[in-house]
Amino acid sequence: xxxxKAEKGNLxxxxxxxxxxxxxxxxxxMNARGHDVTIDASEVQRVGxxxxxxxxxxxxxxxxxxxxxxxxxxxDAFRKTMQLIGINIDHLLAKEIRQ
Amino acid sequence: xxxxxxxxxxxxxxxxxxxxxxxGLLKLNDGDRDxxxxxxxxxxxxxIKGGAGAFGLDDLVSFAHVFETTLDxxxxxxxxxxxxxxxxxxxxxxxxADLVSASRDGGGVDEGRSRGLVKELEALAxxxxxxxxxxxxxxxxxxKPAPAPAAAAPAxxxxxxxxxxxxxxxxFDDEEETIVPSVYEVTFKxxxxxxxxxxxxxxxxxxxxxxxxxxxxxxxxxxPHFDKMDPEGAYFSWKISVKxxxxxxxxxxxxxxxxxxxDLDVKLAETTDEELPMVPVPFDLSALDxxxxxxxxxxEDAASIQAAAAEAVAAAETATNVSKxxxxxxxxxxxxxxxxxxxxxxxxxxxxxxxxxxQTIRVDLDRVDRLINLVGELVINQAxxxxxxxxxxxxxxxxxxxxxEELQQLTREIQDSxxxxxxxxxxxxxxxxxxxxxxxxxxxxxxxxxxTEGENTEVDKTVIDxxxxxxxxxxxxxxxxxxxxxEKREAAGKNPEGTVKLxxxxxxxxxxxxxxxxxxxxxxxxxxxxxxxxxxxxADANLSDEEIDNLIFMPGFSTADKISDxxxxxxxxxxxxxxxxxxxxxxxxxxxxxxxxxxxxxxxLTLAVLDGMVVTVAGQTLVVPLxxxxxxxxxxxxxxxxxxxxxxxxxxxxxxCPLVDVGRILNFRGTQANPVEGVxxxxxxxxxxxxxxMVDAIQGQRQVVIKSxxxxxxxxxxIAAATILGDGRVALILDVDAVVAASRGQSLKQxxxxxxxxxLAAAG
Numbered sequence: 001x002x003x004x005k006a007e008k009g010n011l012x013x014x015x016x017x018x019x020x021x022x023x024x025x026x027x028x029x030m031n032a033r034g035h036d037v038t039i040d041a042s043e044v045q046r047v048g049x050x051x052x053x054x055x056x057x058x059x060x061x062x063x064x065x066x067x068x069x070x071x072x073x074x075x076d077a078f079r080k081t082m083q084l085i086g087i088n089i090d091h092l093l094a095k096e097i098r099q
Numbered sequence: 100x101x102x103x104x105x106x107x108x109x110x111x112x113x114x115x116x117x118x119x120x121x122x123g124l125l126k127l128n129d130g131d132r133d134x135x136x137x138x139x140x141x142x143x144x145x146x147i148k149g150g151a152g153a154f155g156l157d158d159l160v161s162f163a164h165v166f167e168t169t170l171d172x173x174x175x176x177x178x179x180x181x182x183x184x185x186x187x188x189x190x191x192x193x194x195x196a197d198l199v200s201a202s203r204d205g206g207g208v209d210e211g212r213s214r215g216l217v218k219e220l221e222a223l224a225x226x227x228x229x230x231x232x233x234x235x236x237x238x239x240x241x242x243k244p245a246p247a248p249a250a251a252a253p254a255x256x257x258x259x260x261x262x263x264x265x266x267x268x269x270x271f272d273d274e275e276e277t278i279v280p281s282v283y284e285v286t287f288k289x290x291x292x293x294x295x296x297x298x299x300x301x302x303x304x305x306x307x308x309x310x311x312x313x314x315x316x317x318x319x320x321x322x323p324h325f326d327k328m329d330p331e332g333a334y335f336s337w338k339i340s341v342k343x344x345x346x347x348x349x350x351x352x353x354x355x356x357x358x359x360x361x362d363l364d365v366k367l368a369e370t371t372d373e374e375l376p377m378v379p380v381p382f383d384l385s386a387l388d389x390x391x392x393x394x395x396x397x398x399e400d401a402a403s404i405q406a407a408a409a410e411a412v413a414a415a416e417t418a419t420n421v422s423k424x425x426x427x428x429x430x431x432x433x434x435x436x437x438x439x440x441x442x443x444x445x446x447x448x449x450x451x452x453x454x455x456x457x458q459t460i461r462v463d464l465d466r467v468d469r470l471i472n473l474v475g476e477l478v479i480n481q482a483x484x485x486x487x488x489x490x491x492x493x494x495x496x497x498x499x500x501x502x503x504e505e506l507q508q509l510t511r512e513i514q515d516s517x518x519x520x521x522x523x524x525x526x527x528x529x530x531x532x533x534x535x536x537x538x539x540x541x542x543x544x545x546x547x548x549x550x551t552e553g554e555n556t557e558v559d560k561t562v563i564d565x566x567x568x569x570x571x572x573x574x575x576x577x578x579x580x581x582x583x584x585x586e587k588r589e590a591a592g593k594n595p596e597g598t599v600k601l602x603x604x605x606x607x608x609x610x611x612x613x614x615x616x617x618x619x620x621x622x623x624x625x626x627x628x629x630x631x632x633x634x635x636x637x638a639d640a641n642l643s644d645e646e647i648d649n650l651i652f653m654p655g656f657s658t659a660d661k662i663s664d665x666x667x668x669x670x671x672x673x674x675x676x677x678x679x680x681x682x683x684x685x686x687x688x689x690x691x692x693x694x695x696x697x698x699x700x701x702x703x704l705t706l707a708v709l710d711g712m713v714v715t716v717a718g719q720t721l722v723v724p725l726x727x728x729x730x731x732x733x734x735x736x737x738x739x740x741x742x743x744x745x746x747x748x749x750x751x752x753x754x755x756c757p758l759v760d761v762g763r764i765l766n767f768r769g770t771q772a773n774p775v776e777g778v779x780x781x782x783x784x785x786x787x788x789x790x791x792x793m794v795d796a797i798q799g800q801r802q803v804v805i806k807s808x809x810x811x812x813x814x815x816x817x818i819a820a821a822t823i824l825g826d827g828r829v830a831l832i833l834d835v836d837a838v839v840a841a842s843r844g845q846s847l848k849q850x851x852x853x854x855x856x857x858x859l860a861a862a863g
Contacts, residue, residue: 019294019331026330049289049300053322053334061325084304086317086337 012040013078017051025051029058034065038094042073047081059092070094109150111461113199114527116143120192121530128185134174141170141362147195149359156202159195162213166191169220171364175286175338178223187219193534224366280311280344286364288336293360295331304337306353311343340368464560467520471707474510474517475804478708481510482801482825511802518559518705525603525612526554528567532574536599539578546585547578547597556603558610559705565682566612566702569675573614573698574599576672581618581696591693593617606701609684609726614698621690623647648688648696652676680836682706683724683819701726709805711832712780713798713824717767720830721794722803722822727835729781729789731797734758734774745771749779749791756781758791759842761833765817782835790839805832817841 009032014021029037039055062069072094082089123140126133148163169188172178180188194213201208285307289300307313315337322334341350350365351358485503529551540547558566582588582597589595600615623644630636630650642650651672679686684702703709703726711722712731738750739758747758758779762768772793779791803822808815808831819834 018299019297022330026328029325047301048294049335050294050331050333052301053328053332054325054330056319057322057325057328057334060322081301084308084315085301085335086315086339087319 009035010038010040013044015043015045017044017047019048019050022048022050022054026054029054033061034067036068037062038068038070038072040073041071041078042075044075044078047078049085052082052085052087056087106154108461109154110199110203112150113147116147117192117196117199118527118530119143120195121189121533124185124189124192125533127180128182128189132180137170137174137180141167141174144170144195145362147199151202158208159198159202162191162195162198162217165217165220165224166195168364168366169224171286171362172224172226175364178226184223187216187223189537191216191220193537196534280342281346282368283341283343283347283350283365284368285339285341285350286336286362287339287354288362289333289357290360290362291329291331291333293357294333296360298357298360300333300335300337303354303357304339307339307341307350310345310349310353311341313339313341315339336362462520467517471517471521474514475707478510478514478802478804479823479825481506483827486825514708514802518707519557521560521705522557523560523563524555524557525563525566525610528563528570529554529601529603531567532570532601535571535574536578539575543579544584545578545582545597546595547582547599549574550598550600552600552602553604556605556610557704558603558702559707561706562610562682562702562704565678569678569700570601570612570614572672572675574601577614577616577618577696581616583619587619591619605704609701609703612700612702614700615695617695620692620694620696621648621651621688623690623692626650645689648690651688652686683709707805709803709822709832710800711803711822712800713830714778714780714794715796715798716765716794717762717772719767720798720824720828721761722801722830722832723780723782723792723794724819724832724835725800727782729783732779732781732791734777734779734791734793736775739774747771747774749774751781751791756789756791757842758793759838760793761838762793762795764838764841782839788839790842792835792838803830803832 011028011032013025017025037058059069069092071089071092074089074093079089120140120143123136123143126136127140144163144167148160148167151159151163166188169178169191173180173184178184194208194216197208198213200206287300287303289298293300304315316339318336318338319334321336322328328334343349347365347367351363354361354363357363481503485507488499488503533549533551536547536549577599578597582599583591583593585595588597598617600613602613602615604611627636627642627647627650630647630653631638631640635650635653636642652675653673676686679700679702682702683706684700686698686700688696688698690696709722710725712725712728714721714723732751734749740748740750740755742748748755749758750756758774760771760774763771772795774793777793777795778797779793781789781791783789801824803824805820806822806829808818808821811821815831817834817837818831819837820832821829822832824830
């Protein structure tokens with residue numbers, strides 16, 4: 001499971017977001033379509049590019065739907081991987097954790 | 100399957116890739132800027148390189164590599180594919196084709212030419228415009244040894260800021276300092292397989308940061324809409340600049356195990372060019388692999404994953420290579436996945452196209468020919484059977500007749516289907532022509548565009564094979580003589596770039612190939628004068644424009660003032676005409692002064708069967724090819740007019756047409772038959788002239804299987820080939836052109852050297 005989510009709109013990402021998780025993550029986000037989503041990436045230790053692809057595509061889709069799509073908490077690993085692969089997630093970060 | 104067979108398949112695939120490459124480049128030349136076209140071109144070269152690498156064809160690999168590098172610049176929009184650029188690329192495609200055939204058949208390649216092109220390509224890759232003589236610059240493909248190995252420690256001290264998001268733009272100013280670390284531009288585009296094989300782009304990128312200081316730009320353009328995306332697809336691609344003292348090889352080695360599953364390009368960056376907003380990457384990536392919670396665990400994990408992946412990839416790589424060549428089916432699949440990786444937006448379309456392309460098998464031509472031969476026998480046998488049933492069945496209503504009719508239909512269908520196996524599109528021949536146009540135009544300093552239409556028109560393989568030579572002749576002629584020099588064209592108010600148009604289409608059971616140029620047209624005065632000079636026509640001959648145009652098909656004719664290497668030794672057009680006739684075809688020309696000439700060739704779709712009219716002449720059964728016959732009529736005494744000793748004309752709708760007694764010409768009888776008792780077949784011979792062929796009676800129309808007379812007996816003047824009729828008797832197929840020519844007073848013997856000899860092509 002990509003996230004132990006409690007209710008629609010809150011998604012907690014699991015530690016390892018590898019190839020196998022990409023489809024799971026996609027499915028979970030599909031379920032949350034149309035709702036504001038807050039993502040907790042605080043426990044992420046490893047992210048694969050494919051999961052990033054899913055997240056970025058989702059961010060775009062949410063933007064089109066005029067719903068919010070924010071990363072509430074991000075782990076260092078998550079943040080650095082994003083930086084490593086050249087993806088800017090600044091605009092997706094919740095205000096309080098923006099730097 | 101041994102190695103040689105696999106190699107053979109590789110070469111066959113090369114042919115396909117080369118065709119793909121060329122048509123892609125030509126599309127680009129016509130202004131097509133679809134990224135998918137560029138990708139297709141790139142893939143073609145890449146596949147050739149990949150396969151060649153597997154077989155250790157080093158020349159091919161190294162040339163393909165340089166070519167690929169330059170194409171990649173086009174793909175990444177660094178190089179605008181202008182006409183000049185494409186000219187170099189098309190030439191490179193030609194050289195690549197030469198290298199492929201040299202690798203297959205042995206033999207040499209023009210080394211100077213390929214070296215020159217390598218330089219031009221490299222110059223292009225560096226962003227220099229093609230000037231022709233860019234020789235001095237260093238090769239970007241060959242990594243310069245790093246200037247300071249001592250300073251090789253790649254990991255610069257980490258930035259103190261943990262977040263790493265420093266808004267410091269990457270600066271290239273450092274370039275000018277004394278010990279310059281080189282800056283490499285790396286383009287990295289993983290394919291779906293890369294992930295599927297357990298590799299992870301992020302890990303590769305992390306390894307890359309160890310090589311040197313790195314800025315990255317992630318291209319998310321191809322990311323499809325969330326609803327439509329494949330979560331396991333590969334959409335992101337990266338442009339990375341790496342500033343390092345190490346060489347290109349070190350960068351490449353990072354991608355070593357993933358090389359086959361991604362599009363990778365590494366080259367020295369131009370110092371000025373920096374239009375992409377790059378994000379600098381911090382070197383403190385400890386969080387990624389040295390997570391505090393599971394430091395060792397993660398590191399071990401990563402290492403083992405990589406080792407496993409390496410193994411798996413290496414194995415898979417070999418497997419893909421073999422299977423790639425082994426099965427066309429897997430090729431379709433591969434195409435599909437490549438397309439998905441290349442442009443996700445177009446993925447669905449591409450996949451559909453790949454699927455609808457259908458599956459093919461390669462079959463030895465001999466087997467097909469054997470099948471065709473057998474079906475031919477079957478058709479004859481069926482005809483014989485029905486004839487003997489009809490003869491013996493007096494009641495005429497038996498169910499056998501119905502069964503026979505069905506059998507006849509079935510055999511006809513089988514025959515058509517078998518013929519369709521041999522049918523192939525004319526595309527390969529047309530594509531070869533575009534190369535000839537390029538080369539010849541280059542040689543004579545003209546600028547000419549070849550436009551082709553109807554490349555997918557299908558025709559028998561034998562026809563295709565034999566079409567190449569006459570077409571080459573004609574194209575050369577058109578380029579050399581037909582199209583004027585750019586200056587002359589400009590003076591005449593035309594586009595300085597000439598156009599040669601090659602079209603193919605089906606028309607009433609034949610294939611018609613047209614070659615149109617927009618040159619000066621035929622200079623009739625000059626042609627006429629030349630013909631008189633060469634004693635081809637009497638000085639006072641009164642010829643129509645059309646007849647003058649057709650003079651160029653006479654043996655020993657060339658209007659070019661000076662003989663060039665390319666065309667014009669006076670053996671051109673008559674040879675062309677002869678080879679077209681040998682295929683059972685006809686050729687004609689129409690020309691408009693100042694506007695250009697049109698050559699029209701009409702060829703049979705197959706050389707194995709023929710629709711003919713079965714006629715009786717002096718007790719003999721003959722077959723007249725249906726394509727030659729315009730109409731049939733029953734002459735009336737009042738419309739027959741005699742003139743001269745033994746010439747007769749028939750008046751048809753107020754025009755006169757010479758009457759030709761076939762029985763007399765073929766020496767079937769000594770005296771002229773009475774026209775009123777026979778039937779006249781109005782035929783069209785080449786040159787457009789009509790003649791009325793007189794035969795005794797018409798038996799009917801039939802499809803006959805052509806059997807070579809020469810192979811079984813010997814050549815007979817006036818006869819093209821033979822066939823076996825339903826009653827088992829041999830019937831001769833009339834060579835209409837030869838008979839018409841003979842009626843003009845030329846003897847059949849002389850004409851026989853020119854006679855259309857479809858027997859050559861006919862099966863046994």
